[in-house]
Amino acid sequence: MTESTATTVAVSLDEGLSGATRVVFIVGDPIAQVRSPKGVTAALREAGRDALVVPAHVAPDDLAAFFAGVAPMRNVDGVIITVPHKFSAAAYCKSFSEEAAFLGAVNTLRRTPDGAWHGGMFDGTGFVAALVDAGCHLQGKRALLVGAGGAGSAIGHALVNAGVASLDVLDNDTSRTDSLVTRLAALQRGAVHTAPKEVAAESFDVVVNASPMGMRADDPLPVDVSRLPASTFVGDVVTKPPLTPFIEAARARGCKTVTGTQMFARVCDRMVEFLLDAQA
Amino acid sequence: MTESTATTVAVSLDEGLSGATRVVFIVGDPIAQVRSPKGVTAALREAGRDALVVPAHVAPDDLAAFFAGVAPMRNVDGVIITVPHKFSAAAYCKSFSEEAAFLGAVNTLRRTPDGAWHGGMFDGTGFVAALVDAGCHLQGKRALLVGAGGAGSAIGHALVNAGVASLDVLDNDTSRTDSLVTRLAALQRGAVHTAPKEVAAESFDVVVNASPMGMRADDPLPVDVSRLPASTFVGDVVTKPPLTPFIEAARARGCKTVTGTQMFARVCDRMVEFLLDAQA
16 A cells, blocks of 8 residues: 545745745655655645655665755755654654554654654544545444554554544454554553454444555455445545455445545645644 | 746646656756746757756755765656756766866766666866857967956866967866866966966956856956957856956957856756757
């Protein structure tokens, strides 16, 4: 899964680049595939900021040197974090949003007045925002989450915070599933369970794939959708392909859907809000 | 004196910014006043490179951390160096152009295949290129240079390399003047002398101000121009104001002139050539 945004921009470099331009890095390894530089830059400019999102290709072993070098760059206001740095970058933050603190992972850092980094994480709230866009009211709903990794943890946390009545988590890795379930249950905001392997997807109002399944053409569907009623909301974090077999099968059943692309557009919105707060 | 370039660009950020965009930093303290991000970016794009010049505001004490952080950024191909880092940045280079080696100063760094930095310095050759643009053939000419600091040293070196018959250097600081004269004379490319305080500017074919004189409204002229013949070429490194009293007085005498702005446009050209070589 990669980032994406629906926003486009027609700011010329002639207007939009000078010595006074503020910088937000996006750091990853690899970096060439990310699409947020354009979309986030556009959104910052629409908000009146002379700012630019600049790609930084940094390997895991070099992340400490990168942060040591960025810290004293006085015109750098933020760092967007992408794969594989979302967990390791948390070590360079002095404070965290609630979601980032819970997950121990960050996808956006903004500069605090004392020059330190405040870390935020919007993979979960971005996904929930995309579900709301699709007409899904999460309060009291029964949710099934496939995948207990980084994206799954973020989405599970956001679903529980959004008021679902119950969350069931399905993942082959029993220990990380149990860990996530225990930690989410401890928030005491809804019932959280480990789902059985042969879970009946049709007994949920919301079904989300937060696993990589669907990226390869021969992947099985994350769960059996053959009995889903049209009232089920179905989401997927995978962006390549833009329409996964899972989303296509759900649409064939009449379900409303949220694609990975739609999710990441909302994640970018949250990043921008968070970065703009930095200078408020 | 600050940087400038006459080049303009109409590349939109929509085309010109992605995760695959290559980065060239421009580092200085302050940085907001520099104009080369736009011009150098435009020139790199005209040469077919998906590249962006990104400002980095770094204080002198933080330069080591900056270079340690930039070194592992794999999509960074170069660093443009501006005030006050032109001398200190040389410490981070593994190799140098001839001009940079002579001056112990750099204004552009490009990445070598082994990931190290190769340093170049174009303040002198840029100035000479602007003189040539103005119709000045330097071979065999008598040149007077006012100012033996960073810019003066670079221009003195370039004038001697361009084949002037003689170079006289005028500066209130006797020791740095003598040092520059000795080092330029050692190149054995032309006669190099310390000019007397009351030098007769009219006995030279080329008169260059490489001192800050002219930046403030109440500065005296660098040398008396009241007897200059119209055949004299007169240059000035000062860019603010764009037309110094020195240049205006020379033009009133009918002399051909090179302004700081014209000089820095040619400096930018040399930077771009040097950066493009990096990937050849």
